[in-house]
Amino acid sequence: MTLDIKKIGVIGCGQMGKGIAQVCAGAGFDVHLMDVNENAVKKAIPSIEKSLGRLVDKEKISGADKDTAIKRISTGSDMSGFKDCQLVIEAATEDEQVKKVILQELCTVLEDDALIASNTSSISITRLGAKTDRPGKFVGMHFMNPVPRMELVELIRGIATDEDTYRIVRELVEKLGKIPVNAEDFPAFIVNRILLPMINEAVYTLYEGVGSVKAIDSAMKLGTHHPMGPLELADFIGLDTCLAVMHVLHDGLADTKYRPCPLLVKYVEAGWLGRKSGKGFYDYSGDEPVPTR
Ligand code: NAD
Secondary structure, rough: OOOOEEEEEEEEOOOHHHHHHHHHHOOEEEEEEEEHHHHHHHHHHHHHHHHHHHHHHHOOOOOHHHHHHHOOEEOOOOHHHHHOOOOOOOOOOOOOHHHHHHHHHHHHHOOOEEEEEEEOOOOOOHHHHHHHHHHHHHHEEEEEOOOOOOOOOEEEEEOOOHHHHHHHHHHHHHHOOOOEEEEEOOOOHHHHHHHHHHHHHHHHHHHHHOOOHHHHHHHHHHHOOOOOOOOHHHHHHHHHHHHHHHHHHHHOOOHHHHHHHHHHHHHOOOOOOOOHHHHHOEEEEOOEEEOOO
């Protein structure tokens, strides 16, 4: 099978959706970016423009490249803009029910040969693919955050994913300037299977009073040369996403070592989701982040 990808759809104008749209437009593809939240749609283009502006300041791209990329992106708040897309990448909230409803609705507008990818951090590609009318044309495409900066894209085949689908998406990842790594369809794949239990353990370390937020982050930065401490990283990922991934690991692998820390649960219940809500393990309302514990 050959498929000439010209226009890529992206579902979700959150931090990942915007990053994926930016990278696809920057690589010369037309992009349609969609979210049910009108406010998120309104903020998307200015936010991508700001991000591209930083690349212009660093002389990584020209001002003209930035303007061309921005012109390639259209936005909307329903599925109609996806009908002429050859590939749609779903990057909405990490919630299986939300994703299943999106996928079923998406299939009603797509051409028969269009492919669908999910940027899920943890949910079974086989299960999500089974909710579509095209499990053979469904694949996991897990970008890293922040998308414009991180080189890796994990590629995950569901049990029904066709070899052609996998090959086309793999070639696309390379056209986007990223490096694909294959991961099998097990809960949270490779990166998050390893990273999220570490973050959860950092929250337990805080919960048990072994160290303060600052002590834990400083210890891991200075002691292991991680560029960000685990709690700082959790705030960056989004605490709701971190908790959702821990639930998928706990439910999917049935091992108590993946039990989400009650403190992580409490932060999410409070709406303290990290950077995106202005408060998590740090408070971001001032000039500098201030630890909340
Ligand atoms: P986010 O909370 O920043 O954004 C999610 C967006 O999805 C929101 O704007 C929300 O309005 C939108 N949305 C919710 N329901 C929708 C619907 N029915 N239709 C269209 N849009 C809808 O989340 P994010 O961090 O961008 O994560 C998005 C996806 O990417 C998740 O699956 C997450 O697991 C995955 N991911 C996240 C990271 C990370 O570090 N945050 C990294 C890799 C992958």
